[in-house]
Amino acid sequence: MKRKILLTVAYDGSGYYGWQKQADKRFPTVQEAFEKALSAFFREDIVCIGASRTDRGVHAFGQRATIEVDTTVPTEKLPLALHSFLPENIVVVDAVDVDDEFHPRFHCACKTYEYKIYNAKFRNPVYRKYSEFNHKKLDILAMNDVAQVLVGKHDFKSFAASGFSSKTSVRTIFGISVEKSGEFATIRVTGDGFLYNMVRIISGTLIMVGEGKISKQQLEEILLSCDRTKAGKTAGAEGLTLVKIKYENY
Amino acid sequence: MKRKILLTVAYDGSGYYGWQKQADKRFPTVQEAFEKALSAFFREDIVCIGASRTDRGVHAFGQRATIEVDTTVPTEKLPLALHSFLPENIVVVDAVDVDDEFHPRFHCACKTYEYKIYNAKFRNPVYRKYSEFNHKKLDILAMNDVAQVLVGKHDFKSFAASGFSSKTSVRTIFGISVEKSGEFATIRVTGDGFLYNMVRIISGTLIMVGEGKISKQQLEEILLSCDRTKAGKTAGAEGLTLVKIKYENY
Incomplete structure (x- = not known):
């Protein structure tokens, strides 16, 4: 009998053209590599449904994906059992049985992303694929203060890449913080969902706040304008990590 | 007129067979890539002398190397000027003029290494090339406490890989600490010099202390035994970073 299992997946995105499987096999994706490993382990063709379509070069500590499989392997044994089948840049860190109706994209309660800036x-060179470099001394306190403008339910059209396909550009940000530890500034944002490139555009805009180029009032105006051209540049993919996806029950 | 310049070099060692140039070109080394970039920039064949022969897979934030070159480029401009000539896994972070008699290996006052353990x-996958993984809950306080046994001037033969070529195995460790931040345990050790694989053998031994397998008294006995077989295993190269090299005047 098929069981539906929710896997939590960590990966180093620097070697992949994003999560989502592509028709052209010249572009390796996390999903393709992941499904290949799962299929080898379970000895049947496995198709997984991911919660988030992370971009090329974006990392994950807490991507989530469901599979349906007929197996006698106890769910809690799966992370370690799968290990030797996976490439070294993908790790399953959790597995849990879920209801038949569960869908990792539609039932998502909130997602947390972190954006890392190497500010020195x-x-x-060690961090070049895992952070965006900025040599200007960023005003972290100002970034954290001004970022609070974005908290709440807003139309985030100013922070969405053109051509996004969602029905609405209204999203809720539950919390956002900017902290510095050593040379790393980390922007951490939690919301009910994010538009295409939204976290990277927010990060690019907050970096300009840190450089003294955008004030609190200006960020309020950018948000209200619903105009992508008013916001900052899209920060590089290498700095972004999908940290956590939470569901009501899992 | 030739000037002698001391460069501070950071690199991601994961793509290299160590610092030291090798006759067999199939094994890319940091020194070879570095000299190639320097030669292209200065338009003459540059040979550099490195302070430390880091192993394959070992990283550096503060390797030091001297070059002798006839150039009009101001020394302080060199780090940025060299940037576009270097591969992305090597960065020059400082440059300073030194005396003709200065030698980066013989005049070294102290070196600091960090060994990183991803303890979860x-x-x-993001940290796999920059830390050693350990899934056991390490006792960090015990590691830090027991490590103090190594501070001072001792014969560190127990912590040297067989076949080391130094005249003496006596070295002085000025300080050693073990700290945890998030999932990372970091062993930081400063000394007047280190034997071949010494920091990795110390780290492997302290990891066993963290696992409850070696006590303080046992570490004292290991140190006094001058017997490599008594100490722990050699921890993986990926966790090691040459953090800093200090000279009396530079």
Whole structure:
């Protein structure tokens, strides 16, 4: 009998053209590599449904994906059992049985992303694929203060890449913070969902706040304008990590 | 007129067979890639002398190397000027003029290494090349406490890989600490020099202390035994970073 299992997946996105499987096999994706490993392990063709279509170069500590499979392997044993079948840049960190009706995209309660900026005089080669470099001294307190403008239910059209396909551009941000630890500034944002490139555009805009180029009042105006051209640039994919996806029951 | 310049170099060692140039070109080394970039920039064949022969897979934030070159470029402009000539996994972070007699290996006052352990239930693919994974809950306070046994001037033969070529195995450790931040445990050790694999063997041994397998008294006995077989295993190269090299005047 098929069981539906929800997997939590961590990956280093630097070697992939994003999560979503592509028709052209020249562009390796996380989903394709993941399904290949799952299919080898379960000895049947597995198709998984991911919660979030992370972009090329974006990382994840807490992507979530469901599979339906007929297996006798206890669910809690799956993370370790799958390990030797997966490439070293993908790790399953949790597995839980879910209801038949559960859908990882439609039932999502909230998502948390982190955007990392390596803020120092010179680049650090070790972190180049896992953070965006900025050599200007960023005003972290101002970034954190001004970012609070975005908290709440708003039309985030100013922070969506053109051509996004969602029905509405209204989203709710539950919380956002900017903190510095050593050379790293981290923007952490939790919301009920995000438009295409939304976290990266918010991050690019907050970096301009940190550089003293955008004030609190200006960010309020950008938000109200519903005009993408008013916001800052889209920060690089390498700094972004999908940290957590929460569901009501899982 | 030739000037002698001391460069501070950061690199991601995961793509290299260590610092030291090798005769066999199939094994790319940091030194080779670095000299190639320097030679292209200065338009003459540059040979550099590195302070530390980091192993394959070991990283550096503060390797130091001297070059002798006839150039009109101001020394302080070199880090940025060299940037576009270097591969993205090597960065020059400082440059300073030094005396003709200065030698980066012989005049070294102290070196600091950090060893990073990703201590969590499951691996994190993003950090796999920059930390060693350990899923057991390490006792960080015990590691830090027991590590103090190593501070001072001792014969560190127990912590040297067989076949080391130094005249003496006596070294002085000025300080050692073990700290945890998030999922990362960091062993930080500063000394006047280190034997071959010494920091990795110390780290492997302290990890066993963290796992409750080696006590303070046992570490004292290991140190006094001058017997490599008594110490712990050599921790993986991926966790090691050469953080800083200090000279009396630079």
